Amino acid sequence: MKTINTRRTIRKYTDQEVGEELLKGLLADAMRTQTMGNLQLYSVVVTRNARQKALLAPAHFNQPMVTQAPVVLTICADFNRTSSWCLQRKAMPGYDNFLSFVNAASDALLYTQTFCNLAEEVGLGVCYLGTTVYQPSKIIEVLHLPRLVMPIATLTVGYPAEEPSLTDRLPLSAIVHNEIYQDYTAERIDEFYLPKESLPENQHFVEINKKETLAQIFTDIRYKRADNEAMTTTFMETLRAQGFL
Amino acid sequence: MKTINTRRTIRKYTDQEVGEELLKGLLADAMRTQTMGNLQLYSVVVTRNARQKALLAPAHFNQPMVTQAPVVLTICADFNRTSSWCLQRKAMPGYDNFLSFVNAASDALLYTQTFCNLAEEVGLGVCYLGTTVYQPSKIIEVLHLPRLVMPIATLTVGYPAEEPSLTDRLPLSAIVHNEIYQDYTAERIDEFYLPKESLPENQHFVEINKKETLAQIFTDIRYKRADNEAMTTTFMETLRAQGFL
Numbered sequence: 395m396k397t398i399n400t401r402r403t404i405r406k407y408t409d410q411e412v413g414e415e416l417l418k419g420l421l422a423d424a425m426r427t428q429t430m431g432n433l434q435l436y437s438v439v440v441t442r443n444a445r446q447k448a449l450l451a452p453a454h455f456n457q458p459m460v461t462q463a464p465v466v467l468t469i470c471a472d473f474n475r476t477s478s479w480c481l482q483r484k485a486m487p488g489y490d491n492f493l494s495f496v497n498a499a500s501d502a503l504l505y506t507q508t509f510c511n512l513a514e515e516v517g518l519g520v521c522y523l524g525t526t527v528y529q530p531s532k533i534i535e536v537l538h539l540p541r542l543v544m545p546i547a548t549l550t551v552g553y554p555a556e557e558p559s560l561t562d563r564l565p566l567s568a569i570v571h572n573e574i575y576q577d578y579t580a581e582r583i584d585e586f587y588l589p590k591e592s593l594p595e596n597q598h599f600v601e602i603n604k605k606e607t608l609a610q611i612f613t614d615i616r617y618k619r620a621d622n623e624a625m626t627t628t629f630m631e632t633l634r635a636q637g638f639l
Numbered sequence: 640m641k642t643i644n645t646r647r648t649i650r651k652y653t654d655q656e657v658g659e660e661l662l663k664g665l666l667a668d669a670m671r672t673q674t675m676g677n678l679q680l681y682s683v684v685v686t687r688n689a690r691q692k693a694l695l696a697p698a699h700f701n702q703p704m705v706t707q708a709p710v711v712l713t714i715c716a717d718f719n720r721t722s723s724w725c726l727q728r729k730a731m732p733g734y735d736n737f738l739s740f741v742n743a744a745s746d747a748l749l750y751t752q753t754f755c756n757l758a759e760e761v762g763l764g765v766c767y768l769g770t771t772v773y774q775p776s777k778i779i780e781v782l783h784l785p786r787l788v789m790p791i792a793t794l795t796v797g798y799p800a801e802e803p804s805l806t807d808r809l810p811l812s813a814i815v816h817n818e819i820y821q822d823y824t825a826e827r828i829d830e831f832y833l834p835k836e837s838l839p840e841n842q843h844f845v846e847i848n849k850k851e852t853l854a855q856i857f858t859d860i861r862y863k864r865a866d867n868e869a870m871t872t873t874f875m876e877t878l879r880a881q882g883f884l
Contacts, residue, residue, distance in 0.1 A: 395640050395668075395756060395757055395760055398668050398669075398671050398753070398757065399668060399671060401671055403673050418811060418815075421811060421814075421815060422811045423640075423643050423644060424643075425808045425809075425811065425814070426643050426644060426646055426808070427752065427755075428648050428755075428767045430769050430862075431857060431861055431862060432806050432807070432808075433857070434808065434809055434813075434814060436814060437814050437815075437816060437820065438814055438815050438816065439816045439817075439818070439819070439820055440815060440816065440817055440818070441818060442818070443818050446818050446819075470820075472814075474822070474823070475813070475814075475823055475828075475831075476857075478822075478823045478828055479828050479831075479832050479854055480854040480857065480858050482825055482828050482829075482854075483832075483852035483853070483854035483855070484851055484852055484854075484855065485852055485854035485855040485857065485858040485859070486858055486864070487858055487864075488858060488862075488863060488864020488865070488867050488868070489862070489864075489867065491864075491867050491868055491871045492871040492874065492875065493772065493773075493867045493868075493870045493871040493874055494862075494867050494871075496772050496874065497769065497772070499744075500748055500769070500772075500791075500792070503745055503748040503749055503752070504748055504751070504752040504755075504767075506749070506752075507672065507748070507749040507751075507752035507753055507756075508643070508752055508756060510672075510673075510749075511640060511752075511753060511756050512640055512643065515640055522673050522749075524675050524742065524745070527738065527741050527742070527745075528738075537816075537819055537820055538819040538820050539820050540820065540822055543820065546745075547745070561677050562677070563670045563671070563677075563679065564670075564679055566663060566666060566667045566670065568679075568720070569666075569670065569679060569681060569682050569683055569717075569720075570663075570666060570682075570683050570685060571682060571683065571684045571685065571782075572684075572685055572687075573684070573685070573686060573687070573688050573691055574684070574691075574782055574783040575682065575684055575715075575782055575783050575784050575785065575788065577719070577723075577785055578719070578720055578723045578724075580727055583720075583723055583724050583727050584727075586720075586724075587724050587728075606728075606729055607728035607729055607730055608728070609724055609725040609727075609728035609729075609730035610728070610729065610730040612676060612678070612721075612725065612730065613725050613730040613731050613732055613733060614730070616676055617675075617676060617733075617734070617739075618733060619731070619732075619733020619734075619736075620733070622733050622734065622736050622738045622739050623733070623736050623738075625738045626736045626737040626738040629737065629738055629741065630737065
């Protein structure tokens with residue numbers, strides 16, 4: 395994984411197609427990722443059709459990657475396939491509950507990240523769309539996802555038509571705890587976040603949004619309490635509709 | 640990632656230590672993984688202390704890897720650090736809700752898998768413990784995890800002292816859907832699962848457990864409805880205790 399330290403999220407793609415064999419090879423290799431009981435509790439819906447991309451776009455706030463990328467992958471937590479197998483084999487599946495959703499969603503996310511690492515290594519650019527969990531019912535409708543299948547992650551995939559700057563990261567000491575979790579003092583918060591706050595692009599964001607601090611960009615604009623609470627309700631309703639609650 | 644197609648879960652480790660600099664390098668490189676708003680909503684607790692491993696073991700059903708591995712990593716969904724930063728910067732965090740848990744857990748799992756990919760590439764062996772979400776409150780107690788921090792994944796890490804056979808996988812066509820999800824017919828279920836059911840080791844499992852089918856091993860022994868439902872209750876209670884519900 396020589397590419398890990400130079401990877402960046404790619405949101406603009408060239409016209410070059412992502413070959414069918416290349417894509418299949420990456421999707422197959424990613425299947426080596428460990429899963430619960432080796433049950434592979436995920437499915438991947440591949441979208442290449444322009445009309446389908448246009449139908450998916452609103453679920454992702456019409457971010458242009460969805461319609462511009464040659465390939466869109468929607469990775470789903472899937473207990474439908476395993477449950478169908480059980481029913482066909484005189485076994486009574488008990489996976490219509492929240493813990494089973496957590497297990498399947500974990501499988502799906504681990505699979506997704508191995509795919510990202512593999513795709514970036516062969517020169518593809520990927521954008522991970524966190525919006526997948528914001529309005530999952532739209533995606534379920536467009537992709538015809540049945541009961542016990544829940545969309546968890548979306549990737550747009552193509553050859554890079556941009557080379558954005560590397561984004562910053564917190565220092566390692568900000569995320570690692572030795573033996574027990576050391577809660578954050580005011581001094582350590584300053585130490586860890588001042589470099590991020592000092593970046594010209596972040597200072598510019600604060601200024602054009604007429605905010606006092608970078609943190610307010612997150613709490614007041616990008617990830618607001620009211621939105622999180624509304625999307626919590628939606629997500630729970632969708633989990634129930636899909637049979638996981 | 641030349642190792643992806645030969646990787647296997649490693650549950651037995653040699654006495655060789657995992658060097659501090661090597662571990663730090665892998666944990667740091669894995670931080671290049673994309674996260675929500677580049678907020679890095681995860682923390683990692685590193686356990687090397689034998690007493691701490693012994694305290695963690697019961698939460699993982701005393702699987703021997705936990706005490707035998709030189710290093711145990713507990714990767715957590717963490718909105719505590721980000722919320723502390725916000726509060727210190729005149730910003731009101733609104734992340735004590737389920738959707739924020741989903742976002743932080745996603746960040747944690749994607750980070751975890753990049754770490755696995757990197758660790759395996761340098762010759763380390765890793766075991767992913769799905770048990771982390773079964774009895775999270777024990778882990779929270781041992782690692783002193785505060786509000787808005789939830790353990791999501793555990794990895795045991797060391798140099799391999801075994802080389803188990805590669806495990807089987809479903810064919811790619813079992814997990815990939817083109818444009819829309821194609822529900823599984825009885826014929827396709829047979830096609831996808833018969834190879835797994837025909838493996839000598841799986842037939843042996845069925846026999847020694849006096850079951851009729853392999854699927855019954857999963858529904859009646861390994862992942863039972865009653866356990867899933869009980870652990871759903873526990874998990875929800877713990878999410879509430881940690882401030883995410």
